Amino acid sequence: MKTRYFKDVSILDAKVRKQQSYGWASLLDGIALLKKGTRHLIGDGQNIRIGLDNIVDSHPPRPLNTEETYKEMTINNLFERKGSYYSWDDSKISQFVDQSDHGFIHRIYLAKSKKPDKIIWNYNTTGEYTVRSGYWLLTHDPSTNIPAINPPHGSIDLKTRIWNLPIMPKLKHFLWRALSQALATTERLTTRGMRIDPSCPRCHRENESINHALFTCPFATMVWRLSDSSLIHNQLMSNDFEENISNILNFVQDTTMSDFHKLLPVWLIWRIWKARNNVVFNKFRESPSKTVLSAKAETHDWLNATQSHKKTPSPTRQIAENNIEWRNPPATYVKCNFDAGFDVQKLEATGGWIIRNHYGTPISWGSMKLAHTSNPLEAETKALLAALQQTWIRGYTQVFMEGDCQTLINLINGTSFHSSLANHLEDISFWANKFASIQFGFIRRKGNKLAHVLAKYGCTYSTFYSGSGSLPIWLDRYFCNDPN
Known part of the structure; x- marks a missing residue:
């Protein structure tokens, strides 16, 4: 079928052919829906066309706005190499991308490890297509006029009950x-x-x-x-x-x-x-x-x-109760607690972290402003990434990373997946592999109070704050009042 209908292109770019079969004609209808709901996740950027492939996380996803001449250009042409890493090149973005999309493109996070580009389904957090999400897109597509569907008989209130x-x-x-x-x-x-x-x-x-x-x-x-x-x-x-x-x-x-x-x-x-x-x-x-x-x-x-x-007592509840209080790490380990603060109005985030030894004594702490952040989960992810980097910079090789976002810990430990954070998770994996031993765990807010305070107040007057040795007076007050 590929040789006959889409020999030199992706199936998403396949078109109507002369003397095509009824089977292929029906596939094209489904392909049109898939193309509308898929989004390209940027890796090395070698296979994503700026003006033809869906990049912008909108409803529905769409390509970047650019001139006709540049539509076939791959997006890696907008990268700027900085050492072994890549970032967005502002001058190239201004040259090739319409100004209305500059904000969109700067909000796309580039992973440090350049893996091949991916195609994901934009209407499911796993990135995989489901019939339910496909039906939702069909019935909520703003570009099509679908007649209103009469709801079934019966009281909605009674059905809810x-x-x-x-x-x-x-x-x-x-x-x-x-x-x-x-x-x-x-x-x-x-x-x-x-x-x-x-x-x-x-x-x-x-x-x-x-x-x-x-x-x-x-x-x-x-x-x-x-x-x-x-x-x-x-x-x-x-x-x-x-x-x-x-x-x-x-x-x-x-x-x-x-x-x-x-x-x-x-x-x-x-x-x-x-x-x-x-x-x-x-x-x-x-x-x-x-x-x-x-x-x-x-x-x-x-x-x-x-x-x-x-x-029957629930083992899940027993585990949850054990996660309320902060506990000392083993003798050869340090524990780094992290948290994020998120401003819903400004879409800005800060990350806070504190590293303690097996006696529970704080040995290093800090806070930093994070780049533009779309939601609280992304803020927590960036806070973890910053905490990982700061822990590695200080030379620790055996680490417990602990945060109060259960969703993020599940993502890190591989029990779930979130397509919008795929690049962030790639970088977390990249940094985690630098440690001789590392574990990620969940703790409730009560046991993560110091990291929360650092995320909230640490960068009040600066973009980066760090300390070691004796705690400053303002932070020591929280430490002394912490029952953990």
Whole structure:
């Protein structure tokens, strides 16, 4: 296929061909969506064209604005070599890139290690395409006019409350379908063009609406009465389905009732529907008492399973509790705590760090202004990078790095991925490999107080602040009051 349709170009640049197959024509539709939602992550810059490939992290991503003459130019022509590293060359940016995009390009972080360029999906933090994110782009693309889609039937408030119920996921979905009028009762099927008898297949007294099948059919009424539920004692079932569901949801929130009695109505609805399907598909009529017994048994089973799970102590919580207090590193290690401060209005960040030995004595600390930062997570990432560099400069080879951003620690330890921080993570890996031994750990803010104070106040009057030996008076006050 490549030889025939896109021999000398990327598949994202493939075009309509003469005498193309139906399969290729359908692929082109999907490729158009992929091209619109992908963004190029700059590595060595040798394969990214300035005016043709999506670089700017906007919605949707787009190329840089440049003159027609320069559109094919690769972006590495905008780099300036500084020693073994690269940075943006302001003079070349002014020459080849439209002034409106200068801010965008300066906000793109260049990794020190020049790996090949990557193509990522811009609508997922992992950088990978998903059907859900692709559908979102199709329905939220500002460049296309898509007619408004009517939402499904049913109260949004009731549906939201359903998703928060402490019940099985399949029952939540069932109740959502019922509110959306998506249950296949005979009355609903006739609205879809099926020529069938709309009357109730069980009682034949009236049309089988969803409310009739679950609440007002003689069989359903008998089930509700036999259940001896307090819901029935308080009021009769309404002819309005949403009113009945609202009453059940209010009943579930009643704190004076036991969990069993609160949840039983949900399982009664489920078993009534199952009994109805037995009549329609298997010609088997279950007795109302059997339906009630089945509903009660399933409610008991669910509560037994979930309550026993709640009683089991959570290892995750135990680990989290251990991360509250600062702990000394082993004798041959130092521990560097880091944190970031982020100004939402100015999009500026500062990083703070403090290095302590195995006795807990501060031996070095500092703070610095960081470059333009888009969000708090990027600020934390840049603060870690600065702390790593300062620790390595001081000659330490065995280090514990500790911060209060769990998301960042997960990214560093490889348990998750964030495409927008890929270049930052490359540099963190580059510096981490310089140490003989290094570990990254999470600690709560309470145990990271000194690094937080340095990030917040360390660079009040300068762009860089550093110290060693005896703590200054303003910082010593926080150190003495620190229970850790």
